Amino acid sequence: MAILVTGGAGYIGSHTVLELLNQGEEVIVIDNLRTGHRGSVVGGQFYQGDLRDRTFLNHVFEQHEIEAVIHFAANSLVGESVLHPLDYYENNLIASHTLVSTMLRHGVKKIVFSSTAATYGEPKQIPIKETDTTDPTSPYGETKLAMEKMFRWCDNAYGLKSISLRYFNAAGAHPDGSIGEDHQPESHLIPIVLQVALGVRESIGIFGADYSTEDGTCIRDYIHVMDLANAHWLALQHVRKNETSDVFNLGNGMGFSVKEVIETARKVTGHPIPESVSPRRQGDPAILIASSEKAQSVLGWKPRFNDLETIIDTAWNWHQAYPNGYEEKR
């Protein structure tokens, strides 16, 4: 039976597809290529199409015997969601509704879901535990939390088993340099900083230096994309074996400020990376750091790339080979 990966041509999805293939799984990928890249899908069967298209989805479910779904496809930018909330409700909530109803129509009752640290909002305590209050500060976080809740109610009513993985900040690239992070336009901190080092941009604008943190800039927990990919494989094993629904944080448990990330990138690249301070970006909490104890003890997950310099180094390796993204390899 096959595993259907939605958004498998995206950043985290493409690394997970590779992990699943390496584990011997049969993989089907659906992606509309709005932010993903055909060239990042290294195997499996690829369908270009949109999750909101019920006829297309039905067709894919009719063609294959699907055991479980790993659901990455979404709009996923905090700042953009504040400016365009309806796009987020449509592509996150409505698309997931179409996906889940199609799954259930075809008797597919297992889903591993890309949730996010943005479900917590401003944390009440650090590190954040799965049992902490969820009070999102952006429509992005709201829609992800609403999806988690929809899945839980679907377990109650129809026996849908869901594993929601709340990742913190995904970063890095495959160590062999074959796949990496390419969003057009890019809005994530580490790839932007590396684009400055490559000469693609002149400087990095820091979104706010007046937060109540030691250097005034936001603190995030950066987790390597390979560790996330491996967590999806473990989550799939867990839901296969235990047939239960659950939620897990995925992070390194260490926080780095925006300034510390820039400083580490200077060390890795040897480039001065000029910086300037711009206004705060709406929707950004000051500090997000995970407790991933639950994923470690229940799923047996162990992040392997837990050093920021190594994380940035793998990203730098990929960006040097693909300075303009997937379309033009150097």
Ligand SMILES: NC(=O)c1ccc[n+]([C@@H]2O[C@H](COP(=O)([O-])OP(=O)(O)OC[C@H]3O[C@@H](n4cnc5c(N)ncnc54)[C@H](O)[C@@H]3O)[C@@H](O)[C@H]2O)c1
């Ligand atoms: N990048 C992060 O730091 C991070 C952190 C926490 C959670 N997440 C979540 O992880 C998931 C993947 O993130 P990413 O950074 O890889 O994003 P991405 O944009 O690279 O990947 C998303 C993929 O989904 C596809 N897609 C979007 N809407 C679709 C639709 N309606 N039909 C078919 N395909 C569609 C896009 O083309 C893209 O390939 C998202 O759900 C995101 O919310 C990401």
Ligand SMILES: O=c1ccn([C@@H]2O[C@H](COP(=O)(O)OP(=O)(O)O[C@H]3O[C@H](CO)[C@H](O)[C@H](O)[C@H]3O)[C@@H](O)[C@H]2O)c(=O)[nH]1
């Ligand atoms: O040009 C930039 C870009 C980002 N930042 C700052 O760098 C930090 C990281 O920002 P990113 O845009 O790289 O990532 P986010 O924290 O906004 O969000 C990411 O991680 C979240 C979970 O923590 C989400 O799930 C989301 O999908 C994913 O994009 C933030 O404090 C942001 O304000 C800057 O200062 N300048």
